[in-house]
Amino acid sequence: MPAVKITGIDTLQVRIPLDTWAPPPMFAGRPRTHVEGLYVRVTTDKGVTGWGESFGSSGTTVIAAFDNWIRHLAVGQDPADTALVPRIERLLHGLGRAGPVMHALSGLDIALWDIRGKLEGVSVSKLLDGPRRKRVETYASLLQYSGNVEDVKRNTERALKLGYRHIKLHERTPEAVAAARAVTGPDIPIKVDTNCAWLPGEANAPVLGMKPSKPYWVEEPIWPPEDFESAARLRKATGVPIAMGENATSPSDFRKMIAAGAVDYVQPSIVKIGGITQFMRIAGESETAGVTCVPHAFFFGPGYLATLHCIACKERDAPLERLFADVAHVTYAKTVPDVNGAVEVPDRPGLGADPEDELFAKYKV
Numbered sequence: 001m002p003a004v005k006i007t008g009i010d011t012l013q014v015r016i017p018l019d020t021w022a023p024p025p026m027f028a029g030r031p032r033t034h035v036e037g038l039y040v041r042v043t044t045d046k047g048v049t050g051w052g053e054s055f056g057s058s059g060t061t062v063i064a065a066f067d068n069w070i071r072h073l074a075v076g077q078d079p080a081d082t083a084l085v086p087r088i089e090r091l092l093h094g095l096g097r098a099g100p101v102m103h104a105l106s107g108l109d110i111a112l113w114d115i116r117g118k119l120e121g122v123s124v125s126k127l128l129d130g131p132r133r134k135r136v137e138t139y140a141s142l143l144q145y146s147g148n149v150e151d152v153k154r155n156t157e158r159a160l161k162l163g164y165r166h167i168k169l170h171e172r173t174p175e176a177v178a179a180a181r182a183v184t185g186p187d188i189p190i191k192v193d194t195n196c197a198w199l200p201g202e203a204n205a206p207v208l209g210m211k212p213s214k215p216y217w218v219e220e221p222i223w224p225p226e227d228f229e230s231a232a233r234l235r236k237a238t239g240v241p242i243a244m245g246e247n248a249t250s251p252s253d254f255r256k257m258i259a260a261g262a263v264d265y266v267q268p269s270i271v272k273i274g275g276i277t278q279f280m281r282i283a284g285e286s287e288t289a290g291v292t293c294v295p296h297a298f299f300f301g302p303g304y305l306a307t308l309h310c311i312a313c314k315e316r317d318a319p320l321e322r323l324f325a326d327v328a329h330v331t332y333a334k335t336v337p338d339v340n341g342a343v344e345v346p347d348r349p350g351l352g353a354d355p356e357d358e359l360f361a362k363y364k365v
């Protein structure tokens with residue numbers, strides 16, 4: 001009999017209105033007008049509650065994964081058992097090694113780390129043998145303005161005024177990158193996320209076109225993202241640093257992209273790849289191999305806090321992604337604020353903060 005037992009798992013879907021200061025970008029064929037969040041609340045018989053987050057855009061498919069396959073395997077089990085999520089993953093392997101099942105297990109894993117910290121009265125960073133750093137810089141991750149250079153300029157300026165010292169664009173044209181560079185001057189790192197914009201034969205020209213603007217990296221230039229050989233050829237031919245990994249589906253994908261010479265930076269997404277457990281494994285293996293882990297974190301909830309703790313504890317420092325727009329409710333705005341482009345790593349038990357009741361009262365679907 002475990003000393004502590006999981007008594008329930010609730011899935012809370014939220015949709016929070018978003019103002020990007022430009023026409024809304026498209027995502028999966030629809031205008032992105034809201035931040036989509038999928039929060040996972042795990043309760044125990046000792047009164048301790050943990051919070052996790054799954055990939056929000058997967059929405060009700062993650063809820064269905066919990067309802068159909070995961071909840072009955074986790075309820076009654078010991079939340080302190082670090083083998084629990086790997087055991088469920090193996091049991092469910094035939095249902096898809098990526099997608100809703102893994103997104104759901106990512107949220108469960110994060111919630112269990114939160115519970116473990118709260119039970120022991122220590123932060124997740126402490127559980128991960130850290131933190132190595134108590135403050136992490138954030139980068140302003142601008143949304144996609146579809147090549148509109150005026151939107152790029154105005155919003156790059158806005159980010160600099162708020163104190164950000166790193167910028168990411170979601171643009172695909174040399175002109176858009178040059179527009180941001182003209183605003184920042186030479187010293188601000190500009191990351192350029194192209195979201196799998198090009199087939200292998202198409203990528204060289206636009207990436208070389210961006211090169212004079214000195215992109216810090218070009219992210220996911222190649223469709224499909226698992227074509228590591230083409231990414232490696234592009235990297236070699238252009239000499240422009242490449243980042244990828246938010247669409248990788250396992251630690252072995254990261255080993256393969258590194259072995260292929262495809263990447264300068266790896267970007268596991270904690271809400272998709274299996275939570276804190278898999279994230280720390282990928283970060284450790286990648287950085288031992290000499291490739292810095294700079295995670296994907298285009299979300300605000302427990303996954304964001306989990307990513308913060310992981311960055312604080314992994315070998316190499318890295319900036320934390322911060323979705324840059326006006327959001328009607330910013331989770332942890334008061335408890336773990338992003339001030340002048342940096343956040344303090346909380347040392348309170350677990351993740352260090354719970355999402356606010358107001359979030360669910362106003363924006364739960």
Ligand SMILES: [Mg+2]
Nearest residue numbers: 193219220246
């Ligand atoms: Mg990206």
